[in-house]
Amino acid sequence: MRMPSGSQVKIAVAGASGYAGGEVLRLLLAHPSVEIGALTGGSNAGEPLSRLQPHLVPLADRVLEETTVEVLSGHDVVFLALPHGQSGEIAKALPDDCVVIDCGADFRLTDSEEWERFYGGTHAGSWPYGLPELGGQRDELRGATRIAVPGCYPTVSSLALAPAVAAGIVDPSGVVVVAASGTSGAGKAPKPNLLGSEVMGSAGAYGVGGTHRHTPEITQNLSTLTDEPVRVSFTPVLVPMPRGILATCSAPARDGLTAERAYEVYTEAFGPEPFIHLLPRDQWPQTKSVVGSNAVHVQVTLDEDAGRLVAVAAVDNLAKGTAGAAVQCMNLALGLPETTGLSTVGLAP
Numbered sequence: 001m002r003m004p005s006g007s008q009v010k011i012a013v014a015g016a017s018g019y020a021g022g023e024v025l026r027l028l029l030a031h032p033s034v035e036i037g038a039l040t041g042g043s044n045a046g047e048p049l050s051r052l053q054p055h056l057v058p059l060a061d062r063v064l065e066e067t068t069v070e071v072l073s074g075h076d077v078v079f080l081a082l083p084h085g086q087s088g089e090i091a092k093a094l095p096d097d098c099v100v101i102d103c104g105a106d107f108r109l110t111d112s113e114e115w116e117r118f119y120g121g122t123h124a125g126s127w128p129y130g131l132p133e134l135g136g137q138r139d140e141l142r143g144a145t146r147i148a149v150p151g152c153y154p155t156v157s158s159l160a161l162a163p164a165v166a167a168g169i170v171d172p173s174g175v176v177v178v179a180a181s182g183t184s185g186a187g188k189a190p191k192p193n194l195l196g197s198e199v200m201g202s203a204g205a206y207g208v209g210g211t212h213r214h215t216p217e218i219t220q221n222l223s224t225l226t227d228e229p230v231r232v233s234f235t236p237v238l239v240p241m242p243r244g245i246l247a248t249c250s251a252p253a254r255d256g257l258t259a260e261r262a263y264e265v266y267t268e269a270f271g272p273e274p275f276i277h278l279l280p281r282d283q284w285p286q287t288k289s290v291v292g293s294n295a296v297h298v299q300v301t302l303d304e305d306a307g308r309l310v311a312v313a314a315v316d317n318l319a320k321g322t323a324g325a326a327v328q329c330m331n332l333a334l335g336l337p338e339t340t341g342l343s344t345v346g347l348a349p
């Protein structure tokens with residue numbers, strides 16, 4: 001579906017009471033070509049949106065509806081911001097010409113065995129993957145009617161290493177990613193380990209030992225860039241901040257690589273990308289610079305003694321890590337300028 005210039009696209013958001021759905025709405029309120037239609041919830045259906053998302057002032061008079069195919073039909077674009085496993089049935093029942101953008105994981109993986117191993121249950125299938133900056137992915141997204149938005153950790157770690165893997169300056173069988181995330185990455189639903197008293201003043205690793213479900217997604221992404229085997233050791237870390245991910249990624253450097261050459265490779269790869277900002281040589285990414293924005297801040301160097309390329313990247317997990325990517329993909333799907341309604345300006349301090 002392509003938008004005739006000057007016309008408005010009518011969107012619906014399923015999961016509008018959650019973090020990802022709320023962020024999709026925050027971004028779309030600043031989008032010039034969007035009219036906001038149905039907003040649905042789960043347990044909060046029937047509640048005023050303002051009780052759940054008081055920051056979305058222009059939508060203060062809206063009431064959350066039930067998440068049903070009937071409510072969501074009749075829109076040009078439907079954003080699904082539902083828990084894993086909830087998108088498949090709804091997506092299949094929506095009209096073919098409706099653009100469906102799934103913020104969940106249901107359609108991200110291409111390998112059904114990996115889906116069953118990491119998520120359990122039946123694999124719903126795979127859709128065009130919503131990371132335009134990865135290889136030739138942008139072309140897949142133009143005019144697409146079904147899009148799987150990447151996970152937040154896979155977005156930041158895949159982008160941090162993509163230029164190095166694509167250029168063959170590292171051995172992709174030795175990738176290590178350690179990424180620290182803010183607590184909104186875990187969603188709004190209460191969880192015992194996410195109580196304020198558990199999280200405040202503490203940082204903790206989880207999903208250690210290759211068990212986190214984003215491991216196969218990072219491996220899948222990097223494998224699209226090389227014919228060599230890709231092996232990823234991924235460790236997520238929960239840190240006491242509401243938003244942001246900082247990923248420290250490394251891989252064995254190929255003989256003869258210098259820090260200058262690595263930086264050159266990244267400059268060439270990211271030069272044309274509107275949302276990826278390779279920092280000046282002496283600066284390193286920090287989450288506060290990307291909060292609220294769709295930007296990815298990246299830096300790269302060589303650890304000569306360890307013989308490893310080290311790339312660090314920061315994103316806002318709810319913006320480029322979810323909702324910003326979803327809006328960027330909508331723009332591509334509809335033939336709008338890719339950056340419409342999205343900013344690279346963060347919120348600091």
Ligand SMILES: NC(=O)C1=CN([C@@H]2O[C@H](COP(=O)(O)OP(=O)(O)OC[C@H]3O[C@@H](n4cnc5c(N)ncnc54)[C@H](OP(=O)(O)O)[C@@H]3O)[C@@H](O)[C@H]2O)C=CC1
Pocket residue numbers: 014015016017018019020021040041042043044045067080081082083084086103104105150151152184185186187188189317318321322
């Ligand atoms: N948070 C993040 O940083 C990221 C999130 N995502 C993905 O986005 C999706 C949403 O995540 P997030 O917003 O964080 O989660 P939240 O827990 O904050 O929100 C979940 C939303 O889904 C609704 N919901 C829950 N169960 C049902 C159901 N059975 N039927 C209909 N609606 C239901 C909830 O409604 P109610 O509250 O009314 O019950 C709520 O609106 C997930 O798939 C997540 O993996 C992806 C990347 C990053």
Ligand SMILES: CC(=O)N[C@@H](CCC(=O)OP(=O)(O)O)C(=O)O
Pocket residue numbers: 103104105150151152153181182183184185186187236238
């Ligand atoms: C801090 C935190 O808990 N983060 C989430 C990942 C959030 C994300 O990207 O999500 P989905 O794959 O769920 O869409 C986690 O580790 O499960």
